[in-house]
Amino acid sequence: MAIANPLMNPRLVEGLKTIVFDNDGVLIDSYEANMVYYGTIREKLGMPPMNDAERYFVHSRTHDEAVRHIVPEDRLEEAFAIGSTMNQADLAPYFKRSDGIREFLWWLRAAGFNLAVNTSRGESMGLILKLTDLEGFFHPIVTSCVVSKPKPHPEGLHRIMRTHGVRPDEVAYIGDSIVDQRAARAAGVRFWAYRDPALESDLFIEDFWDIRAAMQRCYKGCAPAF
Known part of the structure; x- marks a missing residue:
């Protein structure tokens, strides 16, 4: 596994041509928001707090999968009803844009890259991009709803x-979970792991300033500088 830094092999x-981003844990730090959301559902059902394994699961899966994982089957209807009454905008204070991501996106767009999102999040994705000032960078935005x-x-x-209109070898997918890793491998695209060196990846990214500096050595304008 290579590590993104200004001295890495530019090859x-x-x-x-295309850089795809996961949302939760990559574009934004939504861990605290997810813990509040799913923790509230459990609390209102009179259930104990989630354990570490449950916290990891809900942070990387779809809303439907997450609720079904942490709530007994006979209480699912009640759990989904509780979730539907919670306003995502109320979680705004818990959403944090990843450090350096907006600057990285600006540079990628100026350098001619296609940018897209592939996320397990559903209908709240548009609101989250608005709250974190990341609207307008991505097309398409593929959520679990589509x-x-x-x-x-x-x-x-x-x-x-x-x-x-690109081939798998022309795509890199930046993710932070085993779910992202498996999706990238299944699609045949490059997988870049963000903040988790334990994942099997082609490139490890500690922060977006490092990967931006590394790519600036290789791409200038719309043409690669090889």
Whole structure:
């Protein structure tokens, strides 16, 4: 596994045309928001707090999968009803844009890259991009609401590649979970792990300032500087 930094081999980012981002844990730090949301559902059901494994699961899966994982089957209807009454805007103080991401996106767009999102999040995605000032950078934005099979199935990445007219070897997917890793491998695209060195990735990114500096050595304007 290579590590993104200004001194890395520039060939590691050669030939890319599309950069795809996961949302939770990559574009934004939504961990605290998710813990408040799913924790509130459990609390209102009179259930104990989630354990570490449950916290990890709900942070990387779709809303439907998360609720079904942490709530008994006979209480699902009640749990979904509780969730539907919670206003995502009320969670705004808990959403934090990842450090350096907006600057990285501005540079990528100026350098001619296609940008897209492939996320397990559903209908709240538009609001979150608005709250974190990340609107207008991505097309398409593939959420769990628009695919028949969510991650780790590669359907979302296949949809993005068709939209952009690119091959798998021309795509890098930046994610932070095993779900993202499996989706990237299933689609045949490069997987760049963000903040989790334990994942099996082609490139490890500690922060977006590092990957931006590394890519600036290789791409100038709309043409790669190889």
